[in-house]
Amino acid sequence: MTDRPYLLERVGPAAVVQLYADAFHTLAPEDRVLAWHLYEAALAGRDIYYDQRYEHGLAMRDVIEALFAGRAHLPADVAQAIERYTKLFWLNSGPYDHITARKFVLGLTRDQFVEAIGAVAAAGIAVPLGGHATADAFVDAYARDFLDEAWRPMVTSKTPGPGEDILASSANNLYVNLTSADVDAFEEQYALNSRLVKDPDGTLREEVYRVGGRYGATIARVVSHLEAARDVAPPPTAIALDALIRFYRTGEEEDRRDYDIAWVTDARSPVDTINGFIEVYLDARGRKGAWEGLVFHEHPEKTRHIRRIAEHAAWFEAHMPYAEAYRRTDVVGVSARAIDVLVECGDAGPMTAIGINLPNDESIREVHGSKSVSLANVVEAYEQSQPESLREEFCWDEAERDRARRFQAFAGELATSLHEVIGHGSGRMAPHVGPPQAVLREQYSTLEETRSDLVALWFIADPVMVELGLIAADDHAEVVRAEYEAYARNALVQLRRVRQGTHLEEDHMRNRQAIVHWLMAHTTAIERRTRDGRTFHVVTDVEAFRAGVGRMLALVQQIKSEGQYEEAVALFEAHGIHFDPALRDEIVARVDRLDLPSYTGFVMPRLAPVRDETGRIVDVEVSYPCDLATQMLEYSKNYRMADVDRARHA
Numbered sequence: 337m338t339d340r341p342y343l344l345e346r347v348g349p350a351a352v353v354q355l356y357a358d359a360f361h362t363l364a365p366e367d368r369v370l371a372w373h374l375y376e377a378a379l380a381g382r383d384i385y386y387d388q389r390y391e392h393g394l395a396m397r398d399v400i401e402a403l404f405a406g407r408a409h410l411p412a413d414v415a416q417a418i419e420r421y422t423k424l425f426w427l428n429s430g431p432y433d434h435i436t437a438r439k440f441v442l443g444l445t446r447d448q449f450v451e452a453i454g455a456v457a458a459a460g461i462a463v464p465l466g467g468h469a470t471a472d473a474f475v476d477a478y479a480r481d482f483l484d485e486a487w488r489p490m491v492t493s494k495t496p497g498p499g500e501d502i503l504a505s506s507a508n509n510l511y512v513n514l515t516s517a518d519v520d521a522f523e524e525q526y527a528l529n530s531r532l533v534k535d536p537d538g539t540l541r542e543e544v545y546r547v548g549g550r551y552g553a554t555i556a557r558v559v560s561h562l563e564a565a566r567d568v569a570p571p572p573t574a575i576a577l578d579a580l581i582r583f584y585r586t587g588e589e590e591d592r593r594d595y596d597i598a599w600v601t602d603a604r605s606p607v608d609t610i611n612g613f614i615e616v617y618l619d620a621r622g623r624k625g626a627w628e629g630l631v632f633h634e635h636p637e638k639t640r641h642i643r644r645i646a647e648h649a650a651w652f653e654a655h656m657p658y659a660e661a662y663r664r665t666d667v668v669g670v671s672a673r674a675i676d677v678l679v680e681c682g683d684a685g686p687m688t689a690i691g692i693n694l695p696n697d698e699s700i701r702e703v704h705g706s707k708s709v710s711l712a713n714v715v716e717a718y719e720q721s722q723p724e725s726l727r728e729e730f731c732w733d734e735a736e737r738d739r740a741r742r743f744q745a746f747a748g749e750l751a752t753s754l755h756e757v758i759g760h761g762s763g764r765m766a767p768h769v770g771p772p773q774a775v776l777r778e779q780y781s782t783l784e785e786t787r788s789d790l791v792a793l794w795f796i797a798d799p800v801m802v803e804l805g806l807i808a809a810d811d812h813a814e815v816v817r818a819e820y821e822a823y824a825r826n827a828l829v830q831l832r833r834v835r836q837g838t839h840l841e842e843d844h845m846r847n848r849q850a851i852v853h854w855l856m857a858h859t860t861a862i863e864r865r866t867r868d869g870r871t872f873h874v875v876t877d878v879e880a881f882r883a884g885v886g887r888m889l890a891l892v893q894q895i896k897s898e899g900q901y902e903e904a905v906a907l908f909e910a911h912g913i914h915f916d917p918a919l920r921d922e923i924v925a926r927v928d929r930l931d932l933p934s935y936t937g938f939v940m941p942r943l944a945p946v947r948d949e950t951g952r953i954v955d956v957e958v959s960y961p962c963d964l965a966t967q968m969l970e971y972s973k974n975y976r977m978a979d980v981d982r983a984r985h986a
Contacts, residue, residue, distance in 0.1 A: 341962055342720040344939060347423040349833070351933035352964045353721045355713055357676045357941045359635050360958045367607050368956040370568050371631055374609040375679050375943045377561035378629025381611065383977035384551050385627045385682035386429055388531075388618065389491060391509040392481050393430040394982060398464040399453070399474070400425060400442075401972055404965070406456030406463075414452055417443040426968040427686050427937035431481065432491035432507065434687045435833045435935050437841040439489050439507070442482045449482065450475050494620050494778045495839055495913055502620040502778060510624040514540070519621065528625040529587055529613045545613055545627075546587030553978035558611065559584050565609075572602035580611065596695040597704050603671035607633045608709075610694065615683055617843055622773055622780045628683035630692075638674035638712045642753045644804050646672035646708065652758045657794060657886035658893035664764050669705015672757040674712040678958075679940045681971070686937035686964075690715050691752040693760035693788075698772055702764050708756040710749065717938065719745050725930045730825045732865065732874045743811065743818035750806060751792040751819055758795065759788025766897045775899035782912065783896055783904050786847035790889040793823065793851070797882045813878075820881050824862050824873035827852035831920040832927040833934040839913045850912030851888065857911065859884035871922060939967050 344352045360368065386393040404422040407415035421442045428434045431441075442449065453471035457463050468474040480487035490496075493505035501515045511519070513534040522540045524532070530542040531550055543550040547559060559581050566577040579595035595612075602608070609632075613625030645652075649670040653663050680688050693708040695701065727744070731737040765772060773780045797816045801807040807815050827849050840846045852873065856862050861881035863874045875881060895903045927934070939961055946955040961967045 342717055344962055344964065346931075346933060347427070347964075348420055349835075349934035350424065350427050351721060351936045352423070352427070353717050353936050353938050354960055354962050355677060355717050355938045355940055356960060357633075357678055357713055357958055359637075359676050360633065360678065360941070363606060363633055365955045366568060367633070369945075369953050370565055370573070371607045371633060371678055372943050372945050372953065372956040373561050373565035373568065374607065374611070374631040377558050377565060377611055378609065378631050378679050378681055379971060379975040380557040380561055381554060381627055381629050382681040382971060382975050384545075384554060387551070387977065388509050388626055389430040390432065390481075390507060392478060393509075394977060395464075395466045396431060396478065396481060397425060397972065398466070399478075401969065402461055402463040403452055403456055405969075406459050406461040409455050409459040409461075410452050414444060414448055418452065423964060426964060429682070430491070435842050435845070436836070437490050437492045438836055439485050439487075439491070441485045444483065446475060446479055446483065449479070490841065492618055492620050492841060494841060506620045508618055510619050516621070524623075526587060526589070527623045528589075528592065528616075530624070532624075544587040546583075547585045549587060551977075551981050553980045555584050557978060562611070570605050573605045573608070576602045583612075593697065593700065596697055596700050600669060600671075600695060600700065600704050600707050603669075603707060607631070608675075610684070610692070614694065614696070616696075616773065617781055618683065620778055622776075622778050626683035628681070628685075630680045630684050631678045632675040632709065632711075633678065635674045635676050635712045638710075639672075641750070641806055642672040642674055642708070642710050642757065644806060645753055645757045646670045648800070648804060649758060649761060651800070652791075652795060653762055655798070655800075656762060656791075656889070656893070658763070658890040661766070662763050662893050662897040664702060664762065667705075667761075668703075670708075670757065670761050671705065672708040672710070672753065675709045676713040677711050677940070678943060680938070681940075685940065687935060688714055688938060690718070690749075691756040693756040696773075698765060701761060706761045708753070708761065710753050710756065714938070715745075715749055715752075718936065721936065723930075723932065726829065726927070726932050729926055729930060730829055730872065731821075732872045736821055736874075739814055739818040740822065743815045744822050747796070747815045747819035748822060750801075750815075751796055754792035754795050755788045759791035760784070762791060763787070763893055763897060765899070769897065769899040772896055772899065776896065776901055776904055779901060779904035779908065781843040782846045782850070782908055783892060785844050786850055786912075787889065787892045787896060789823075789847055789851060790885050790892060793820070793885045794882065794889055797878070816882075817875065817878050820861075820878060821875045823848070824852055824875050828871065828873055828919075828923055829927075831915060831923045832932075834915075834920060835924055838915060838917050840915065846908055846912040849915070850908055851885075853911040854888050854907075855881060855884045858887070869922075870926065871919060937964070939964050942967070942970075 342353050344354055400422045403418045407418055432439050450471045453463050465474040488507035491507050496505035503511050504515050511532050526542050526544045529545040534540050545551055547556050562577050562581050566574045576598040579598040583591040583595045610630040613627050616622045618626040650667040653667050656663055690711050693706055727740050796819055802809045802812050830845050859880045861877045861884055863876050865872045865874050942959050942961055944957050945953040948954050
C-alpha cells in the first residue's frame with residue numbers, strides 16, 4: 337500500500353498529506369452507518385471554528401474561494417498568490433498560523449486585489465462581497481485583514497508586549513471589547529461554551545453556544561445528525577449522544593458534565609465521536625472551548641499495546657516520582673485504544689494531533705476516569721510522508737541516525753500513548769485548590785502538556801515497559817536513548833516553525849522547549865554543540881536525563897496540584913517561552929536548504945452513503961479525494977454555516 341499517494345503537495349511552509357482509513361471496511365454495516373451520521377454531525381459544525389478563530393474568517397473565505405475558482409482568469413503571479421493564500425487559509429481555518437498564532441497575508445497590493453475581484457466577477461463567477469456594493473468597498477473594509485500583517489497580528493497572545501493585555505492583544509472571536517480586568521471582575525456561568533461581550537454601556541454578557549443561542553441554527557443542524565446517529569447507535573453510545581444533544585440544547589454546565597461522564601463510560605463501542613467545545617488553546621485565558629468534530633473507529637490490531645498501558649494505570653500512578661499526596665488513590669475508568677480517523681474538522685483538523693485524552697474536566701477524570709486514543713492512521717501518514725533528510729540533518733553522528741531510523745517511530749508512538757493515557761490521566765489536585773484551569777489561567781495548558789510529556793519520558797525508561805511486553809528487552813536501552821535524543825532534537829527543529837519574533841506562543845512548543853532547557857540548566861544530560869556552523873543537541877547521559885525528568889515532574893506536579901500560578905509563570909519565562917533569534921535563523925536556513933515543511937495538514941477520507949430502493953441508508957463507502965482544494969470546496973458548499981447565524985454574527 338506504500339505506492340499510494342501520501343504527500344500530495346507542498347504549500348509554502350505546509351505539507352498536504354492524504355489520510356487513509358484502511359480498516360473501515362472491517363466494521364459491521366450498522367457501524368458504518370453510525371459513522372456516516374456522526375461524520376455529517378462533525379462537518380455540520382465546521383464553520384463554528386472559523387468564526388471563533390476570527391470574526392471575519394467566513395467572509396474572507398467566501399471571497400478567496402471565489403477568486404481561487406476563477407484564478408485561470410488572473411495574471412499568473414496574482415493567481416499563484418491567491419492559490420497559496422487560499423490553501424494556507426484552509427489548512428489553518430483562517431488567516432492565522434495554527435502553530436505560531438501569527439497572521440499570514442495575501443501578498444497582493446490593494447489594487448491587485450480589487451482588480452482580481454473584478455476580473456473573476458467579469459468571468460461570470462459570483463464573488464460574495466458581504467453586502468458591499470463594489471470590489472473597492474469590500475477591499476476598503478477588509479484590506480487590513482488580507483494585506484496587513486501588523487493589523488491584529490496574533491490570534492492568541494499569551495505573552496504580549498509590556499503594558500499590553502492578553503485578551504486585547506488576541507484577535508480571536510472569543511471576547512469582544514474586553515480586557516482581562518473586565519473578565520476578572522465578572523463571574524462566568526458558561527465559561528467553556530460562550531463568547532463574552534462588553535456592550536457600549538459597560539455591561540458584560542455571555543453569548544451561550546447552544547440551540548437558540550450563538551451559532552444556534554448551526555448547532556441545531558449538528559443536533560439533527562446526532563439524533564440520527566443516536567437512533568442507530570449501540571446503547572452506551574446512544575446514552576452518550578443523548579446527553580450531548582441535551583447539552584447542545586441547554587448549554588448548562590450540569591448537562592456538559594453528564595455528557596462527559598456518559599462519553600468516558602462508553603469505552604468499548606467500535607465507533608466514537610468527539611463533538612463540541614473542547615480544547616482551550618485558542619483562548620489566551622485558557623477557559624473558552626474551541627469547537628471541534630472528530631469521528632473515528634477502533635483499529636483492533638493496533639490497540640493491544642495502548643490497552644496494556646491503560647490496564648496498568650494504577651501501577652503507573654503508584655510509581656510516580658512526585659509526592660504521594662498528589663497521587664490518585666483510586667485509579668478508575670482509564671481506557672485506551674488505537675483508532676483510525678474518518679474525519680477531523682474545526683479545532684481538530686486539517687492539522688491534527690497524534691493522540692487525544694479526554695475529558696479535560698479534572699474532577700471527572702479523578703472520579704470517572706478518561707479515554708485515550710492514539711490516531712494510528714495519522715501516525716502512519718506522518719511516517720509515510722516525512723523525508724529522512726530532517727533526521728539526517730539534526731543527528732549528531734551516525735550512531736544517532738541509525739538509532740533514529742530503527743527506533744524513533746516506534747519510540748515516539750509509545751511515548752505518545754504514555755503521554756495521553758498515563759500523563760493526562762494522572763495526579764490530583766490538593767483539596768483546597770480549585771479547578772486547575774481557573775487557578776493556573778493562561779499557564780494551565782502549557783503546564784499540563786509539560787507534565788504529560790514528563791510522565792512519558794519517565795516511564796518509557798522503566799523496566800515495566802519490558803515486563804508488559806511493550807518493548808523487547810534487547811531493544812529497551814536503544815529505544816529509550818532514541819526517544820530522549822529525538823526529544824532533545826525537537827527543541828531545536830521546532831524553531832523552524834517560528835520565523836518571526838523571539839518567543840513561542842503555542843503550548844506544546846513551549847512545553848517541549850521548557851523540558852529540554854530545564855534539563856540543560858539542571859543536569860549534565862544534554863549538551864549544545866556546534867560543528868561547521870551548525871548547532872546540535874546531544875544527549876550525553878541517559879541516566880541523568882531520566883533523573884532530571886523525575887525531578888522536573890515532581891516540581892511540575894506540585895505547581896499543578898497546589899495551583900501555584902506564579903511558579904508556573906517563572907518556570908516558563910525562564911525555560912519555555914524565549915529563544916535566541918540567531919539560533920532560530922540558523923535552523924530555518926538549514927531546513928530551507930533541504931526544502932522541508934514546517935507543518936502538515938491532512939486531506940480526510942470521504943464517506944458516502946449507500947441507499948436501498950426506498951432511500952434508506954444501508955451501508956457507507958469510503959474514498960480518498962487526494963486533493964485539498966476538492967475537499968475544502970466540497971465542505972464549504974455542503975456544510976456552510978446556517979445563513980441566519982452568519983447574518984446574526986456579521
